[in-house]
Structure formats: C-alpha cells, structure tokens
Amino acid sequence: xxxxxxxxxxxxxVGILLGGFYxxxxxxxxxTFGLLDVVNIAHPTILILGAFVAFILNxxxxxxxxxxxxxxxxxxxxxxxxxxxxxxxxxxxSGETDSLRGLAFFFGLLFIIEVGLIIQFGVDHxxxxxxxxxESANIVIxxxxxxxxxxRLLVAFVVATIATLAIRAxxxxxxxxxxxxxxxxxxxALRLMGVDPIKVKRIAFALGVATxxxxxxxxxxxxxxxxxxxxxxIGNVFAIVVLGGLGSISGTLLAAIIIxxxxxxxxxxxxxxxxxxxxxxxxxxxxxxxxxxxxxxxAGGH
Amino acid sequence: xSEPLLKIEGVSKHFGGFTALNNVTTFVKPGxxxxxxxxxxxxxxxxxxxxxxxxxxxxxKIIFDGKDVTGEKPHQRTAAGIARSFQIPRPFHTxxxxxxxxxxxxxxxxxxxxxxxxxxxxxEILETMGMADKADDPTTDLTQIxxxxxxxxxxxxxxxxxxxxxxxxxxxxxxxVDEVIDILFAMNERGITIIMIEHIxxxxxxxxxxxICLDAGQLIAEGTPExxxxxxxxxRAYLGSDDG
Amino acid sequence: MKYLxxxxxxxxxxxxxxxxxxxxxQFVFFVGFVIxxxxxxxxxxxxxxxxxxxxxxxxxxFLAVGAYTSVALINFLGVGLIEQFIFGGVxxxxxxxxxxxxxxxxxxxxxAIATLALAIILETIVAHxxxxxxxxxxxxxxxxxxxxxxxxxxxxxxxVFGNYKEFLFxxxxxxxxxxxxxxxxxxxxxxxxGLNAIKDSEEAAECMGVPTxxxxxxxxxxxxxxxxxxxxxxxxxLTFIDPLSAFNLEYAVNAIAMPMIGGTVSWIGPVxxxxxxxxxxxxxxxFISSELNLxxxxxxxxxxxxxxxxxxxxxxxxSR
Numbered sequence: 001x002x003x004x005x006x007x008x009x010x011x012x013x014v015g016i017l018l019g020g021f022y023x024x025x026x027x028x029x030x031x032t033f034g035l036l037d038v039v040n041i042a043h044p045t046i047l048i049l050g051a052f053v054a055f056i057l058n059x060x061x062x063x064x065x066x067x068x069x070x071x072x073x074x075x076x077x078x079x080x081x082x083x084x085x086x087x088x089x090x091x092x093x094s095g096e097t098d099s100l101r102g103l104a105f106f107f108g109l110l111f112i113i114e115v116g117l118i119i120q121f122g123v124d125h126x127x128x129x130x131x132x133x134x135e136s137a138n139i140v141i142x143x144x145x146x147x148x149x150x151x152r153l154l155v156a157f158v159v160a161t162i163a164t165l166a167i168r169a170x171x172x173x174x175x176x177x178x179x180x181x182x183x184x185x186x187x188x189a190l191r192l193m194g195v196d197p198i199k200v201k202r203i204a205f206a207l208g209v210a211t212x213x214x215x216x217x218x219x220x221x222x223x224x225x226x227x228x229x230x231x232x233x234i235g236n237v238f239a240i241v242v243l244g245g246l247g248s249i250s251g252t253l254l255a256a257i258i259i260x261x262x263x264x265x266x267x268x269x270x271x272x273x274x275x276x277x278x279x280x281x282x283x284x285x286x287x288x289x290x291x292x293x294x295x296x297x298x299a300g301g302h
Numbered sequence: 303x304s305e306p307l308l309k310i311e312g313v314s315k316h317f318g319g320f321t322a323l324n325n326v327t328t329f330v331k332p333g334x335x336x337x338x339x340x341x342x343x344x345x346x347x348x349x350x351x352x353x354x355x356x357x358x359x360x361x362x363k364i365i366f367d368g369k370d371v372t373g374e375k376p377h378q379r380t381a382a383g384i385a386r387s388f389q390i391p392r393p394f395h396t397x398x399x400x401x402x403x404x405x406x407x408x409x410x411x412x413x414x415x416x417x418x419x420x421x422x423x424x425x426e427i428l429e430t431m432g433m434a435d436k437a438d439d440p441t442t443d444l445t446q447i448x449x450x451x452x453x454x455x456x457x458x459x460x461x462x463x464x465x466x467x468x469x470x471x472x473x474x475x476x477x478x479v480d481e482v483i484d485i486l487f488a489m490n491e492r493g494i495t496i497i498m499i500e501h502i503x504x505x506x507x508x509x510x511x512x513x514i515c516l517d518a519g520q521l522i523a524e525g526t527p528e529x530x531x532x533x534x535x536x537x538r539a540y541l542g543s544d545d546g
Numbered sequence: 547m548k549y550l551x552x553x554x555x556x557x558x559x560x561x562x563x564x565x566x567x568x569x570x571x572q573f574v575f576f577v578g579f580v581i582x583x584x585x586x587x588x589x590x591x592x593x594x595x596x597x598x599x600x601x602x603x604x605x606x607x608f609l610a611v612g613a614y615t616s617v618a619l620i621n622f623l624g625v626g627l628i629e630q631f632i633f634g635g636v637x638x639x640x641x642x643x644x645x646x647x648x649x650x651x652x653x654x655x656x657x658a659i660a661t662l663a664l665a666i667i668l669e670t671i672v673a674h675x676x677x678x679x680x681x682x683x684x685x686x687x688x689x690x691x692x693x694x695x696x697x698x699x700x701x702x703x704x705x706v707f708g709n710y711k712e713f714l715f716x717x718x719x720x721x722x723x724x725x726x727x728x729x730x731x732x733x734x735x736x737x738x739x740g741l742n743a744i745k746d747s748e749e750a751a752e753c754m755g756v757p758t759x760x761x762x763x764x765x766x767x768x769x770x771x772x773x774x775x776x777x778x779x780x781x782x783x784l785t786f787i788d789p790l791s792a793f794n795l796e797y798a799v800n801a802i803a804m805p806m807i808g809g810t811v812s813w814i815g816p817v818x819x820x821x822x823x824x825x826x827x828x829x830x831x832x833f834i835s836s837e838l839n840l841x842x843x844x845x846x847x848x849x850x851x852x853x854x855x856x857x858x859x860x861x862x863x864x865s866r
Contacts, residue, residue: 039655090852099654101851103601104806111799111844119837238659277670280663287652287660354753380755394746405743409755460755
C-alpha cells in the first residue's frame, strides 16, 4: 500500500509539474489557433526548432538553455511574423479562408522543419547541460513514502508559469491584448476603433510563435530531443488548447495540468510508452463528445 | 378555414442557459404569405432553423403537411417540401449557377420517385428570375443581388410547398428590394407558401398577409400588417432595442 | 466511345501483366509497386479530401491497419495475398466508417486533427500488441508455393509469376486501376455531386435535400478501405514490418501532397501527382538521401498550395 501511495503521490507531483510545462508549450497555440483561428499545426515542430536553438547555444557557447531561449525569442517573433504574412497573402486575403489549403500549408511547414532538422542534426537524441538537470529534491513524507521533485521539471514549471501568467496579463491588461481578443470576436468593432485587424493578427501570431523560444528551451531541459518528437506533442498541445476552451489562457493552464497528471499517472502505472495515447485519446474524446472544451466557447466547426 | 400547412406547437430552444425560443405556437396556412419579424437576437433565425431542421427543438412539435417532422433531418424535410434560403448566401461555390440548382432537383427528385431532368427545370426557374444568361457562370462571378436570387432559385429547384426566405434583401438597394419582392410574389402565385423573415419593414409589410413578431424568444404579436404596425408591444420591442 | 476508359484500364492491366513476363530487371517492379501504392493512397485520400473537403491527416493509420490486418491473418491463419487484400480493405473500411461518425460533430480542422489523433493512438496500440511483433516489428515470409484454383502462382520455373515482387506488382496494378475507376465513377455520380455540395457548404447541401451524413459515411468508408488495401501487401513486400515504417508520416504527407499537387477536383489529379511525385522520390532516393527527398515533397506541397490552388490540372485548365 505504501508503495502504491508513494507511486501515486510521485505521479501527481510530476504530473502537475509536467502540466505547467505543457502550458508553456500550448500557450502559443492558444493564441494562434484559439484566438486567431489560424490552425498552426506546425507549432510543436517550431517548438522543436526552439529546442535545437537552445541546444546549439548551450553546447557551442555554453549558455544556460533558458537564457538561450530568451535570446531566441525575438528571432522566433520574426519567424512568426513572416509565416503569418505568407499565410495571410495566400489564404486569408481573398476574403474566404480556404481552410483545406491553409491546413496543408502548415502540414507542409511542419514537414519541412522536421526533415530540415533531421538533415542537419540526424535522428540522435540531443540534450543540454545545466546545473539543475539531473538532480532532484527528495521530500520525505512518511515511512516508505517520499516525493522526488526533479529540478529540471521544477525549473520548467516555474519558468512556464511565469511566462504563461505574463502573457495572460498582457492579453487582459493592455490595449493591444484586448485588441487581440477582439479579433477573435468582432473584426468590425476593431475597424471602427481605428485598429487594423490584420496588423493585430500579425503581431499576435508572431507572439504565439515567439513562445517557441522559451518553450523549446524548456522542452530540451525536460527531455532529450530529436526532430520527430514534435509530432507527438501535437496531441498534447491541441488537446490542451481545445480542452482549455480555445484561447482562454487560464483554461489552457488548467487543461495542461489535467493532461500532465493523466499522462504521468498512466506512465507510472502502465509504462511510459502508453503516454502518447493519453493526450491523443483525451483529444479525440473531447472532440467527439464536447467540442466546446471544458471551459469555454464552441469548437464544433461552423 | 383549411388545415394549416405548417404548425409550430409549443416550440422551445435553449443554448446552454440561454433561451432562444420560448414556447412559441403559431401556424401558416397553405398559399399564405407569412411575415416573421423581430429585433436582432429575438429568435427569428432560431425559429426557422428549427423549422428547416438545422436545429432540433427540445420541446414542442413541428407539423408539416399533416405530418410530425420534429425528429427529421433537414434533407428529409426538404424532400417533404420545406426549402429555405440563407441570410448570408451559401452558394455551392465550386459549381456553376445551373449546377447549384441541379443539386436539389437531383436529390429531392429522387425522393419523390421522379426522374432527374438535367437542366430543363433549373433553366425554367432561372428564366423567371432573369438569370438564364448566367446559367453557366461560376457563382464566384455573381453580384450581391444575383447571389440572393440564386439562393431563392436553388430553394425553388427543390420544388417546395413552403419556402422560407431568410432576410433575402438585407443590404440591397431599394430597386433591388422591389425586384426580390416581385420574385417572391411570382412564386406565391404559383401556389407556394412563403415565410419571409425580414428587417426591411417596408418590404415585409407590403408582402405579408399575416405577420408574427418575436421578442427575446417570445411570440409577442400576431396579425395583419395594419394590426402589427399599430401594436404597442411591437413598437416597444423595436424601440427598446438598439437597432429600432 | 462509351467504354473507352474501361478499355484503357483493361489494356493497362494487360500491359502490367505482360511487363512481369517480359522485363527481367526486378528494380522496375520494386519501384513500380511503390508508385502504384501511392496512386491508390492519393486517390483514396482525394475521395474524402478533394471531393468532400474533409482532410485526413491519418492516412498512414489506415494504411497500417491494412498492413497489420495482414500480419495478424498471416500469423493466425496463414492466409494468402488475395485474402490479405480483401481483409485489409474490410477492416480499414470499418475504421473509415467509424471515422465517418466523427464527421457528425467535427468539421474542418477538428476532423483533420481527430484523424491524426486516431493514427497515433492506433500506432501506440500496435506497438504494444506482441502478437503482431509489437514495437520491435516482425518478419513475414511469404508462402513457399502459393496456388490459386490449382494454378501455381509464384514459382521461379513453373509459376505464373517468376517471383513475389512481380506478383505483388501485378496485384497492386490491379488495385490502382480499380481505385481510379471507382474514384472516376464517384466523381460522375450523384454521390460525387453530393460530396461536392458538402465541400462547398454542408448546411446548404443538407437543406437542399442532400443526405449529408450518409454520403460522408460512404466517402470515409470507401476511402478507408482503399487505403487499407494499399497497405495490405506492405508486410509481404518489405518482408519485415514495424510500427515505425507502417505508420510513417511519409505516407500521410504524400497522401495529401500528391492530390494537392496534381489537383483535387478530378480523379486524374491524384494520379498525376502520385506518378510525378512518387516517381521523382524513387528516382531521387537513388542519388540523394531519402530525407532530402522528403524535404522536397514538403517544399513542393507548400509552394503548390500557395501558388497553384488547382494543382497541375488546374494549371492546364487555366492556361487553355
């Protein structure tokens, strides 16, 4: 019994930490997909790109991965800016959004980034070095029960939570943030306010992609990375964004913790190889049963 | 009085905690020109979505042509004789104008055991609307008024007994509004019952024989155009809302 | 001539058979099989994606279901190739039918994401299913001297086909021709027109008398079954199969890229896309790395969706 409680407790703690980390991975998508309605299915792969930037800066120059993520952020902002401009000119400008082609566009982008990384770095797992990686704090709770908190997860959790809360504050407290949320609801009202909705969308999309700088760095802090794991995160991030209610930042945080705990418990009791099926399973279930998510507006198509 | 073509009996529709339609009961007689008015968000569109089957009403019954169609899907109701146009035109945009009309005539025709008569039916309808010369144009080339006409023409191609025209005139010029009204009158003369949902009061008053007014999901008035104009509740509903 | 298309189909099938008797170079059949498999995949994807507008990101899942149905049947009953094709198609078709019910509530991107989720869940399950090899995979040895109705099919001296590669090539040619015939039939039928209406506006289609759910179920079932058939001989063709190769994203990307590049409106688009892209990939894999080769597919996909929405077929129509 003590072993069971011990396992469960550890799984819960790791799950919550993992959840915070997932929130950082999902927040960018919550903006681009949830608020702007741009289905950036390449988001997880862009995160992998961020992880590789952190890897290069860490292994070549010896910079701390989180600092590396901060340094990369403006570049990802620029990258997102360019992607949106291309997307807008190709699919949104004509008025009717051609979602089929838009999807194929991001699917192709995902593929280009992934294969590009494989060509450059191969399929070996890469990792970063930092003092907090590898160590963990052990908290003894009772006889045979102690909770191990890996510092790498703790760091990821803390940084992720700060980033998520910062973005939340930005979206709710500033004029621009409110404009972004208005884009999701009422384009006309924005025009009347004298704001160019396209400009708002472009900046917001770039912001969403910019989160890949930090998000990617956290990714490689938490686990060693190879280019094709990005695909597995599609389940996580989309499940979280849809479950969180499309664009609600608090919902995203909560959904991320639910997914994190579910995955961690399944991994503890059934083995880590079942973990990918958890988030995709939840995603499928949410889509089929309650497309409006647990916490918000509808996702059921038109 | 003859048996009504459409009976709406105690229909309610909720979206979460919001009540879009609250226990609405009314009827439409065969061959009638029936107007449905109400301020924005009063439940007009919800009501016709319930009638056409795009939404399922949780309470109440919808009886068409003597048959309870409450549980039926939209395509079954179309086959039974209910056709509608959409407020924002939804043409089959990868098809030509005539091909748009051929979809309902092919699919509804099948249900009635008629043989699919390629273009002839559709061309006849287009001619009555003065759009015969556009038959082979892609729908992406059409103007606003032509798109509205296409909505009505496509609904006609389903050979309906009841046609629901959902704000077919919003955004059109005065002359174009008259043109659409004339088309609807012509359809009515051919024996088709028409429900007109409209914001343009001049149009709905001129067209309708009988009008009902919805406000906040409730039926608040029913009567001839003259009676509706004088009705205090209707006046309050419109003045009380922003878009009076 | 009324049956010109059917006659051409038959001639192509005869040609495929003749080539197995005449051509000695086995590389031709090796490459030919892959291209034909892609013709089936692209055609199957397009029935749902191109005609009805429902994007399937999980094509690899359907293909793998076909492949693993074969593996299970070989292990369990030791069945021959023909049966594998049939059962692979049936099981993947049932999966397609199930996917069809997803379209009840999921439109557009949500459907696409759901199909991707489905593929990954299936992959995880197969990777844990020891009976078909689990994550490590399993080797498949074809039956030694397969017979059909008393005729020896594959034997170096006395068989109809000299070896398995030739036999598989011929079977896949038959499947490809059959798939294209079905796709062309759908395109010209009431079903095809109904699916097109669904693609343009599902609500309008439903209100114009189109039984949208039923037609979507037809489309997902037919499309799924075709993909399953394309995957059924994979294990026999590779003589080894593991989840990584069967659920390879490469299939999913190619299944989308080929119709998009060829053109999604008509049956010929996916065929052109599959032959051009499949041929180019096979050719390129001889000279450059397979990764670089896939990179090119990705770039072509992006470039085509941006500059040529109608694909190659659309291009020709415009310039005429």
